[in-house]
Amino acid sequence: MTNLPSDLGIAIFKEILETPKPDYSKLQEDAARLEKEMIEIRKRENAQGTTSN
16 A cells, blocks of 8 residues: 555544444354255255265
């Protein structure tokens, strides 16, 4: 960022600092739910004798 005008660099840093932090508990819940769905799909595919690669 040394090549940027100082006011632009400051604006970028302010934008970064003002960005809300993600809700990690919500992200973990979504990841767990999706993982569960993927496992169920894999089980169904294996039961049918087909796989998707």
